[in-house]
Structures are given as structure tokens and as C-alpha cells.
Amino acid sequence: VLLLEDVRTAEARLRQQQLAAMGRVSAGIAHEIRNPLAAIAQANALLIEDRLEPAQQRLAQMVADNVERLKRLVDDVMEVAPGAAPEPHPIDASATVGRTVTDWARTADITLAADSRLRTELPHATLGVLFDAEHLRRVLVNLLDKAHRHAGPLPGAIFLRLAARDDGWAQLSVLSDGPPIPPEIERHLFEPFFSTRSRGSGLGLYICRELCERYGASIEYRPRPAAERLRNEFVVTMRRAAFAEVPGTLPLENA
16 A cells, blocks of 8 residues: 555656646747747738738638637746746635626626526625635636536526635535536546647646645536536635725625
8 A cells, every 4th residue: 555655656746747847848938939929910910900802801810819819828828837936815705706707707698697507605704715816716717617618508507606614724616517527538637738629728727726726725626426417516625814804895795
């Protein structure tokens, strides 16, 4: 048993070293891509300003769309590039998650109501956690996008819950009724550049994990029992911290 544990520990350490090396290489490539990509975007924007034939206009728009796609990919890679880790500070997870859900639902054209496809369960009181508000928003948007892509159309197909687990930890869960993730895919979910979609970058869940680890948090996928409607669950576990509310601010109502 001890030998197996030592082997697993060594394999995990080697894997982390390989991922760190891959991250450094990817970040260097992404940095070198930024300048020529900006030049392409600027030149194409000047072309679009001219009166082009319809066929040329379509080609120019195709270039613009793919430049934006590459920009997002570069930003994703640079987001998790090796560097100085940020100092975690307390934020109000209740307010941050509430605002993010409202903004995301508006973008996804989902009306938040009793019969909504998305249902939420958020604390009425402040829930302080150690994280960065923008990074928590990014993690949550990624999980909601994934649920939105695979969940069914019926009310309650997506369920979001934020709650204190105990005095030391808080949990953010996103559940959906899509088909359960097969074990052969599940084991690769958080690996960089792994995607089941032809146009996916394969960086979404990897970035979520890297951002969580920066703040001593974790993210995992939990398949639910077959008897339950919502079979897929992603759970983000965050460290709790005292958060002082700003006087005069109003609490966010649950969606």
C-alpha cells in the first residue's frame, strides 16, 4: 500500500511539473502572438471601413471573428501564466455570485423566475470567502456556460447553490440535468487543451482549477446518483473569511 501511495505521489508530482512547463511554454507563445495579432486586427478593421464587395465583406468579417477568438485564447493562456500569486482577500461571495448570475442570465437570454430554466439558492446574509471577485465571476461564468450548453430546456434544468459548509469552508455548486460525463472523459476534465468540442479551446475548466488553487480553493466534478434529475454537479470549495460590509449598501436579493 505504501509503495502504491509513493508511486501515485511521484506520478502526481511529475504531472504537475509537466503542466507547469507546458504553462510556461504556452504563456511565452501567447505573448509572442499578441503583437502580430493586434496588427492583423487593426489592418482588417481598416479594410472593413472601406466599401467592400459582399463576398469581400464576408471574408473580412470572418477574419475579425477569428481574431477575436484568438484574442480570447491568448487572454486565457496569459491568465494562468506562471507569476507572482495574488494576495487573497475577503470578498462577499453572496453579492459577487448574485451579480454574476444576474448578468449572465441577461446575456444568455434567461429570465430569472419561478419557472426559469436556471434556479438559484443564495444566502440572504453576507458570506465572506478568500478569493478575488473577478476571478470568482470568471469561474462561475465558465460553469454556467457549460451547464447551459448541455442542460435540457425545462424549468430547473440548471441549479446554482451557494452555502456555508462549516465554519471554515463555503461551497458553490452548479448542477444540471444533461447526460452524465463518461468516466473516460471525466478523468481529463481539468487538463489543459482537452475539449470534446471541435471549436473549444480546452482551457475553461483548467483555468477554473488554476484560479481556485491560487486562493486555496478547489473545484471538482461530482456525478450524482442515477435516481436524481440533476446528474452533473461541479463544486467549488472556498475558504471562509470575515468580510466587513460597507455601511449604506443594500443586500442583493436572490434571483
